[in-house]
Amino acid sequence: MYKLLIISFLIFNLSADDLTIDVSKQVDSLPSLTLENSTRVDSSINKSFLRSLMSDMNVLSIFNVNRRSYRVDFSDENVARESKKSSYVLRFKIVPQDSGAYKTEIKFFEQNRVIFQKSYTIHKKRLYVFVAHTIAYDINKVMGEDSIDWIKKKVVIARLSARNKSEIIITDYTLTYQHIMIKGGLNVFPQWANKEQNALYYTSLSGSKPTLYRLDTTTGKRKKILSSDGMMVCSDVREDGKKLLLTMAPNGQPDIYLYDVRSGKYQRLTTYSGIDVSAQFMDFKKIVFISNRMGYPNVFSKIIGKKGVEQMVYYGKSNVSCSAHNEYIVYKSRETSNAFSRNTFNLHLISTKTDFIRRLTATGVNEFPRFSKDGSAILFIKNYKNQSSIGVVRLGYNKNYLFPLKIGKIQSLDW
Template identity: 60%
Template sequence: MKIFFSLFILISLAFAGDATIEVVKKADSLPSLAVEDASLSYNDTFKLRFFKSLVADLNVISLFNVDRHHRFADFDDTNVLVANKDMNYVLRYKLFEDDNKALNIEMILFHQNEVVFSKRYRVNNKNIYMFISHAMAYDINEFMGEPSVGWMKRKVIFSRIVAPKKSEIIIADYTLSYQHVIISGGLNIFPKWANKAQTAFYYTSLDSFEPTLKHVDIKTAKVKNIISSDGMMVCSDVSEDGKKLLLTMARDGQPDIYLYNTETKKYKRITSYSGIDVNGQFMGDDKIIFISSRLGYPNVFSKRLDNGLVEQLVYYGKANSSCSAQGHYVVYEARESSNAFSANTFNLHLISTETDFIRRLTATGVNEFPRFSKDGDAIIFIKNYKSQSAIGIIRLMHNKNYLFPLKSGKIQSMDW
């Protein structure tokens, strides 16, 4: 027993130090949690919709074995339902509509039949109920003392192809339960949040003579042109302070990466290569990572902004076409099959610049456009499999993947 405990400590410490080491957490070791619905208002369809959303969020935080039975209870009952008496935790909530037609929710969390946490929520529009569901899961995660899952409350922005040369830019929650079309008409692609507050975004419009980068202020609905370029124009990353952009432009016929200053409106060429350099991502203040064909096939490289030093980062895969960085971690897409007569597999892999470990994060389909959450706790990505697009979430420290399918259309690109 002592030997097993020592090995567990060693594995835990190694994993805490390097997320590329894969540790499978047994579901049976997680505490159980049941959900009790004590709603007073709304029809059964809406009650079930909210229940399913909440159960999904509770599963995503990966702290519990969540019971999926939809049971009803009296909110003021001091005891949990008999069916839930053996559960480690019981979450009870009450949906009710106030005089202003706003959605209100009261929540209490039981542990060993004692209330250990409670909170109230209110939104004016019941159609955005999923954001309360996300907030409830976030608050329970905080109460349990776990690392923040603030990314659950952030919005996703993506471009959806709806017809040939036509797309929509949509703002959604991470589960795609909420979707708001903010740009429609024409071919508008590669949306990118312009700031941490998610009050503005950039996107590429292909409707004019030259590909044009545009900026949209969500609050004022004001759209302005930023910069145009022949052949290619993509904003692939925005600095933490929102003052610098990494752009891919093909001003000399070949795509290269440029650094654009949003205050001075001036740009500086970062890469200069006769092949292809695209998809630049900030890796701290003095380094970027990007995709380059300088080995004869797409691969991931880094470049220091102070001395210009270029370094190959990835040695696995022969077609590594997208990437994202967070601290010393890099997640990238790699083609793992080469079949001329059927669909190929593109998987995501995680590496650390400080070790030699490689961790494969996906197994089937086409997995692309990975993006780290701001805290590095999770990775969001696009999965295309069997003619369906989905948003995927990878919980790195819990070794779990979750998929949220798009009902129609195909996701072209997205940002978190």
């Protein structure tokens, strides 16, 4: 009760920029947006592109998006008669090029006046969803909102397809584009190796020992990095790509190691006799990780090279994974001591500067949270009623969006 009072008190004392506060914008108060489609009806990507673009406009969370779209000639100076009530209109047209490429043109209207226009070209049709994401990125910028670089990023997932079988898939945050990068065997925990997203690390569990590989996604060439008895996972890649946080267990003991990509040397960071895993860089000097050193799994932090750890989370009976961005930590927590109740694992957000906790999910098993690089969004895995989905939390808008996987189960992800 005492804690509740403190929390209630803090709610009124936190600044409006604190992401741990729920921000509720009523849909009715948002400006309306209507899409106008000028693409030829018989175009093979007409419907799927419209669907993706409409979804992206919803995810922006700044518009009340009209579920109906209208057909109009791209060169028309005025918006369609049906669109006139809308505050904003986004008109698009996809034109196949002789080269096999696809050119997408857009016009963005505010009160029947063009305020932005641009064209986008892709050389492979199946990349169309990334055009929709890029348009969403641009519209968000035109509207003066904070940058959402994450919307254009590729996402890498491990999909469990059968017992002891998985695939590493490169996708987008909506799972619309899917390219199977690695198939056959059991490969898990993919992690982008750099900002350019042209290489990734992953763990192969197909041999006698877990082995970490680095794969160049443009050439398909892979290089063995390290193997360890029992467990070998790349938990995080430092922003500059030069250091990795690994979980290894050379003596059967899962601990966290710092690996130098250039020299190939590694340094053991934790020595606790229980479980230390899932380390994430908070910055170049500090990490957060999961440990059961208090008798149950919880989130701790540590300064690299120094002894001692700090407990970061004081709520939840079993906090088994986390992600950090500046002073914020999002973590997966078991809500009840009954491991088999419906309300199992939810995501919570805390700030290390306050005691306030914001619950981000409500049902099912929600796990593997990962902050976007700018910290404005969280990507996570949701398993509910035998369906595996990617979820996106837009922190500043108090909105969650789910994108289900049709086949299999998502084991892990990175973006």
